[in-house]
Amino acid sequence: MSKKRGLSLDEKREKMLEIFYESQNFFLLKELEKLGPKKGVISQSVKDVVQSLVDDDLVAKDKIGTSVYFWSLPSCAGNQLRNVHRKLESDLQSGKKRLSELVDQCDTLKKGREESDEREEALGELKAIELKHKELKDEMGQYADNDPAAFEEMKTAIEVAHAAANRWTDNIFTLRQWCSNNFPEAKEQLEHMYKEVGITDDFDYLELSTVLPGTIGNQMAEGNP
Structure with missing residues (x-):
């Protein structure tokens, strides 16, 4: 024997509205929870079903004293x-x-855009112009390295990097001096460690002209654009 199908939400709403329309009375929630099962709506779902009717303005709700009453008249639903x-x-x-x-x-918008030889010719010219514009834009990109603005940005970046490198060089010299003063007995071990990490005898501050050799490096070292 197949199990009886439960009511859908819409069916439950219809059943609860029947309770209101048939009696045209005012109800407390606990009263509706007792009447609901008689219409096939389990008491546990009565509260949610009634609230959905209130949300849709199909059932009125008001607090009178300490109690909350629900009611609905056929005329209200019709309105x-x-x-x-x-x-x-x-x-x-x-x-x-x-x-x-x-x-x-x-x-x-369609006016003036009808298919014609003149329109096709104009569209062809427009496409050719757009293609030429793209070619020129790509060509300009090839000369970006010679752009004065790009050069200034590169110059600023190199100066910042140069200052940072020399700042760390100064820190390394300070650390070496501190180690020599505090651990004189470990001089050989320290020298060996320095060489292992790349701090050799020719380790020194960087000159700006050596960071970027050539004409640009010389210009930057002299402060010329």
Whole structure:
């Protein structure tokens, strides 16, 4: 024997509305929870079903004293449905008006764009111009290295890197001096460690002209653009 199917939410809402319409009375929630099962709505779901009806303005709810009462009359539901119908009608008319405006706008935009030899020729010229613009843009990109603005950015970046490198060089010299002063007996071990990490006898501060050899390096060292 197949198990009886439970009511859907819409069916539960209809059943609860029947309770209100048949009695046309005011109810407390606990009273509705007792009446619900008689209509096939389990008491545990009555509260949520009734609240959904309240949210849709199909059931009224008000607190009187310390108690909360629920009620709904067929006339109230009819008024609610009429309000919904009027709103839908208004939305429909607005939609039709907007559609008409878009059709008119589309027709206006089509004017002057009819297929013709002149239009095809103009489109061809436009495409050729766009292609030429792209070629020129790509060509300009090849000369970006000679751009004065790009050169200034590179110059600034090199100066910052140069200052940072010499700052760390100064820190290394300071650390070496500190180690020599505090661990004189470990001089050989320290020298061996320095060589292992690349701090050799020719380790020294960087000159700006050696960072970027050539004309650009000389210009930067002299402070010339």
